[in-house]
Amino acid sequence: MxxxxxxxxxxxxxxxxxxxxxxxxxxxxxxxxxxxxxxxxxxxxxxxxxxxxxxxxxxxxxxxxxxxxxxxxxxxxxxxxxxxxxxxxxxxxxxxxxxxxxxxxxxxxxxxxxxxxxxxxxxxxxxxxxxxxxxxxxxxxRLKFDGAVTGSGTAENGTERTLNLYQSGNSYEAKDITKDMPGQISTYTANNKQEQPGKLFTSSTKTISDPAVVSAHSYAGVVYDFYKKLFNRNSIDGNGMSLISTVHYAKNYANAFWDPETNQMVYGDGDGKYYRPLCTDFDVVGHEMTHGVTDKTAKLTYANQSGALNESMSDVMGVLIQTWDKYNVQNGGTWEFNDSDWVIGDEICTGKSNEKAFRSLKDPTLYDQPDSMTSPNYYTKYWDQSKVSTEDAEKIDYGGVHTNSGIPNKAAYLVAKSIGCEKTAKIYYRALTTYFNANTNFAGAYSGLVQAATDLYGANSNEVKALTSAFTSVDIISGSQQPTTDTYEPNDSIKNAYKIKSGETYKSYISSSSDVDYYKIYVPCSKTLNITLSNLPKDYDLYLYNANGSKLKSSTKGSTSKLLT
Ligand SMILES: [Ca+2]
Ligand SMILES: [Ca+2]
Ligand SMILES: [Ca+2]
Ligand SMILES: [Zn+2]
Structure with a gap:
């Protein structure tokens, strides 16, 4: 130390x-x-x-x-x-x-x-x-200080922020050494070059006049506090790693990202017209830093549903982090739930176009995202990593990760509306760090969240019920629309298997312990088949046979969701 x-x-x-x-x-x-x-x-x-x-x-x-x-x-x-x-x-x-x-x-x-x-x-x-x-x-x-000092400055959104700086002789560095961590929280400037991390920001006064530095630096410190105080997580990696932010990255760059190679946050200055600097909105800072946490925990594969879940975790935590700061929860404030907070990037949009935010968790359809599995906005192009290069994958957004995130986003909004922000944060964090893995899809997210809520509040708790209700209403699991009879029967043998089509959801029952359900699907050569069983009340087994009746694959491990790929 x-x-x-x-x-x-x-x-x-x-x-x-x-x-x-x-x-x-x-x-x-x-x-x-x-x-x-x-x-x-x-x-x-x-x-x-x-x-x-x-x-x-x-x-x-x-x-x-x-x-x-x-x-x-x-x-x-x-x-x-x-x-x-x-x-x-x-x-x-x-x-x-x-x-x-x-x-x-x-x-x-x-x-x-x-x-x-x-x-x-x-x-x-x-x-x-x-x-x-x-x-x-x-x-x-005659005084030569060397140590932590408190400074201040005006952030990109016009608010005054306190800053933890480091005084080295007569200059003040954007370096926060006040946290109980081996690393430091430092903010660099790329001076509009494509450089990482760039130069450590220094100032001759304790009042920092660069609003991008004020935003990125103070928000990074609060994100550290958020993860530490709520979940006792010490920094992004849980081991007190340094948190490095680079502002003024490249020219007219209207994007921000978490770089898993260099382990740092990077913020562009916006395009100078429609978008302000990306660190202006705290939820974007929380979003990028949460990508870091996901990267160090569940490692959700950035493709298709697991990728959309990765994006959604960052959006959900981004909003929770921003509201935690906004309502001053750290100093005893009440963590309010307000519909208007459930948007991403609202403070970045200048209003020179119709765009008011990047995404809405309350109403994902405002920004062409699906708000349920049955929405026409659902992005169906699938990124098959073995067939499509990473370069081409960008064109389909790795299988619509920034589009389909709308579905779990909407579910999270409904959960928070029902049980409040604090419990939502605790359940989502526990699910992300304990139950999610690289392949967790939307149905798996529901299972993991239910397990997390069960650990924290009990199996029959209102928190579990809120999850079931939210994930049912976005059609990730079927609930109220449960079939009234054991559909597709008789289907107890390969001979009378029920014919299904790709891309559809089929709802039925295993009506007794002796019930077996066969389904058949035609798969063209060289296509990948994903079969998911979700919303299972018990541990069911899933087998895949070819037309001759020989077993190709099975999924029989104890879990209440099943995936075969
Ligand atoms: Ca915001
Ligand atoms: Ca059945
Ligand atoms: Ca049957
Ligand atoms: Zn993201």
Missing amino acids: KNKKLFSTLVLASFLATGFIQPLSAKANTINVNGILESIKKSSGKEFKMAVQNKNQKSLSGKLSKRKTSNSSEAIKFLDEVKDVLSLKDVNNNFVTNKVIDKNNKLLSTYQFNVHYQAPDIGSYYVYVDMNTGKIVNTES
Whole structure:
């Protein structure tokens, strides 16, 4: 673990030509210390103390209660306040040191004042006054911090955010070392090049003026808190790995992604017209970082239904993360459920087109997504990895992963509406990390979620019922539309197998322990056949025979959903 304690060291600034002492100006006279303090008190209304450091140097300290910061401009203001008493004619030759400094390649004879104060923050400066003009020509902080500091800035959406920064000497880095993790949360800028991670963002002030950095950096910290505080997950990998974000990626890039190779988030600046920078909307940040979590846990294959489920997990967690922040749940706020929150990318759309968001979980059809398995929007092109190259797969969005995600999205929206955001988050996280695997499809998602909800709230809980109701209403499982009789009977032998077609859902019963159901399907050569049994009340077995009656494949392991590929 790193030592997180903030530490500061007083370092004497080094200067060119130090030690070159010349006689003090003849104009300087001597007044006593008490006289100076009395004069300062008169001009500023505040008490100050003089500390003798050595024969030639004394420092002045006092409470400057109105000071908000301890930067050099405050030191100058302070000097202004006490200028009258520190004017050249009143300079006490014990109070200042005279120094020759190099300013823009010009050597100047100056008085070096030591200005020091403790409140509200510590500040200590050398202030150099030109002997000939009486003007302040330079200020130098004597404090050299190295450690965590709190800064702030305005995010892309106009809100003020607190930022955890790292002060290294006089510069502030977008690096958060305050979390209890071996890694750090750092934000880089690609400066509109196609570069990862780019340069660590640094600033000369604690107020960060790049809104993309403010958004990406503060949101990444909250996503860390979300996973840690709700699920005790330490960072994306569960082992406190560093969270790296790159903003200003490429030119006019209206996209964001989680890069599983480099383990980092990448955000473009938008297209400059229809889309704002992608880190503007917290749900997109939550979405990308959740891809990282999925990548380290269930590893849902990014293709077809498992890919759409992967996308959906990111959308669902994205909304939950944004609302967790919006309703200040971390600091005791109530985690509200509001319909209007269940959209993705709303803050990114400029409104210059009709597009109000990227996706809606409440009504996926608004953005041409299906809201149920029977919707005409269901994307049917299947990505067969053995036949279609990855390049061509992009054209079919890996089997419609950003389209069919609408179905589990709608289900999650209904679940959250029924049981609230917090329980939804807990069930979905547990299912993702405990029950989902690379091949989990929509029906498998239902089973995994029910198992997770059963673990957390019991088999007959309202939470399980909410899942069943939601997944029934999007037709992932059949519920209310259950057949009233044992359809397709008699079908107890290969001879009277019921003929089925690809792409259809057939609903029936195994009506008794002796019931066997045969179905037949014609499969053209070189096609992949996926058969899924879902919504099973018990552990059923699934066998695949060829036309001659010889067994080709079977799925008999104890589970209440079955898949044969
Ligand atoms: Ca949003
Ligand atoms: Ca039957
Ligand atoms: Ca039967
Ligand atoms: Zn995604």
